[in-house]
Amino acid sequence: MPLAHAASTVPVVIDNDLCIADKGCTVCVEVCPLDVLRITDMLDGRKTAHMKYDECWYCMPCEADCPTGAVTVNIPYLLK
Ligand code: SF4
Ligand code: SF4
Structure with missing residues (x-):
């Protein structure tokens, strides 16, 4: 599975200001059925979720279940 290098180009983007991984959230x-999301440390020491592997089924529970609305799944135009 290819590693996702640039967060801005992967289909699932996390708003670091909304993510409460610092408080223990790992929802x-x-x-994620593909297990492609991870919690990581940011440069300022806070934690946030991010897309580690650039694979996605666009099944949406990550966006739907995030308690703070921090997850955005960018569904490709051809799949809409
Ligand atoms: S579910 Fe939302 S708040 Fe929780 S770790 Fe994931 S992005 Fe952060
Ligand atoms: S849309 Fe589905 S496959 Fe893609 S990151 Fe979210 S839970 Fe995982």
């Missing part, structure tokens, strides 16, 4: 990581 999006747990609900």
Whole structure:
């Protein structure tokens, strides 16, 4: 599975200001059937979720279940 290098180009983007991984939330990581999301440390020491592997089924539970609305799944135009 290819590693996702640039967060801005992957289909699932996390708003770091809304993500509460710092408070122990791991919901999006747990609900993803492909296991492509991870919690990571940011440069300022806070934690956030991010898309580690650039694979996605666009099944949406990560966006739907995030308690703060931090997850945006960018569905490709051809799949809409
Ligand atoms: S579910 Fe939302 S708040 Fe929780 S870790 Fe994922 S992005 Fe952050
Ligand atoms: S849309 Fe589905 S496959 Fe893609 S990151 Fe979210 S839970 Fe995982």
